Amino acid sequence: MATPRPFSRFEFLIAWRYLRARRAEGGVSVMTWISLIGIALGVMALIATLAVRAGFRAEFVDTILGANAHTTVYMAPQRIENEFTDDVYVVPGRFSDYEEIAARLAEVPGVTRTAAVVKGQVMASANDASNVAEVFGISRADLEAMPRIVDPATSYGELDRFDEGIAIGAGIARELGVGVGDRIRLIAPEGARTAFGVTPRVNAYEVTYVFSAGRYDIDRTRIYMPLAEAQSYFNREGVVDEIEVFVTDPERVDEWSFPLLAVAGEGAQVWNWRDASGSFLAALDMEDDVMFVILSVLVLIASMNITSGLIMLVKNKGRDIGILRTMGLTEGSVLRVFFLCGAFTGIIGTLAGVFLGVLLALNVENIMAALNALTGGGAWQPEVRGIYRLPAELRAYDILRAVGLSLALSFIVTIFPARRAARMNPVEALRYE
Incomplete structure (x- = not known):
């Protein structure tokens, strides 16, 4: 059977x-x-x-990737000794030949673009309201390359007039009660140098663009300023604080650390988005x-x-x-x-x-x-x-x-x-x- x-x-x-x-x-x-x-x-x-x-x-x-660099190249702080008093001063490292270095970094295989940036902390105020903000000095072409910043669905204003004013986050605009065409005052603690020392610098700028990056902390604290104006405002004439680097595959950004360091030269360091948000x-x-x-x-x-x-x-x-x-x-x-x-x-x-x-x-x-x-x-x-x-x-x-x-x-x-x-x-x- x-x-x-x-x-x-x-x-x-x-x-x-x-x-x-x-x-x-x-x-x-x-x-x-x-x-x-x-x-x-x-x-x-x-x-x-x-x-x-x-x-x-x-x-x-x-x-993160739509409003920030994939990795940042910056110079390590420098120690300066006073030969008369034996005092040691630590000054932030900056790039003086930033255009040349940015061009060399852009030639590294896998790097899509670079951007020279000046950064500084300010107090923004308008309509009897104030807010602490971080200013990014950047060129208009580099700003236009950030998808989260220039998204027309979440932003408004005239980005073509960026060189005539500043771009602010929607959170700052809401807290200060300002919009496109209004003016806000920026107060930097390290401003004009006088015979009596360094005094706070106060400048008023027109808001030409309001953006929303999709992140509450970015929209509430970030301001973009034209690079040349930021260099003048923060006493960075001829130098920048860091060079932002964008790569083809941000998920594998660690693979570019050593090539970028080799090109940037002695004293350079890198800090990528995984270092900032890895934990x-x-x-x-x-x-x-x-x-x-x-x-x-x-x-x-x-x-x-x-x-x-x-x-x-x-x-x-x-x-x-x-x-x-x-x-x-x-x-x-x-x-x-x-x-x-x-x-x-x-x-x-x-x-x-x-x-x-x-x-x-x-x-x-x-x-x-x-x-x-x-x-x-x-x-x-x-x-x-x-x-x-x-x-x-x-x-x-x-x-x-x-x-x-x-x-x-x-x-x-x-x-x-x-x-x-x-x-x-x-x-x-x-x-x-």
Whole structure:
């Protein structure tokens, strides 16, 4: 007598029939629905959480790379000794031949462009309000190359008139109550040199452009000023503080550190975006792993309900198992029948969870907008989280590992009750029938 091949059509038919429990076996049906719904909700939560975490990281990195240099080259501070008093002074390192160095850095393979920058701290004031700000002295061409700064959807003003005034962040504009065409006063602590020492410098500038970089801290503290004006305002005539460098692959920016140092010369140092935000990104990666483990436990708990339902099913179908065994059904066939019962539940629940998870991830911004409307803006606070929105990024890798985890757990927890059914003695099963 030929042995039927594993997972034959009749095994699928028997398993599907057992899952459609009759009214007298309502307990099995209830446990099946509980298992299915639990797995679906667990997979939905896992996919939605991973998508939100990926979206948060992508948005955070994009705001960094869209408004900042990928890496910065600067000179180390210099120690100057006074030969008469033996005093030692530490002065900031600066580039005097910055145009030549910037041109050499731009020739390094993989470097897309460079920008000479002057930086300084000021107090900005207007309309009896004031705010601490960081000024970036930069050329208009370099400013226009920053995608987050010149995005027309989030900025307004005339960038063509940048050389006639300054560009300020939307946060500064809001706090000072100014807009395009208004004037604000900038007060630098180290200003004009006089016979009595250095006095604060106060200049008034017209706001020609207002931008939003997508980051609360940038919009609230950053001002862009024409490079030549910044050199004059901060007493940096003929020098710059640093040279910003942009590369083809910001995720691998560390690979350019040594080539840039070799070109910049002695005393040069580099500081890239990963150095500035690496600890935060590492914390995000660690949180991703922790969240995956925690939500995996929820999927496991939901999968355990399959075991309970199958144990009840095996108990209710003892007579059927005995009859099938006496008709010639092998232990392997019985095991596969009940394995398929649990597998059907896991597969259907997983597919439902994927659908719900993708649907939730695609609408997470609308959901957050609704929550913000209900809570008066308290659901998402940019000053706490840094970015203005919570996007979701669906990645095939995240969906596949959520599906793989759910199916693996569903299949594993099915083995014990299926083996119990397969090892049932048909004589014992039919003794009291």
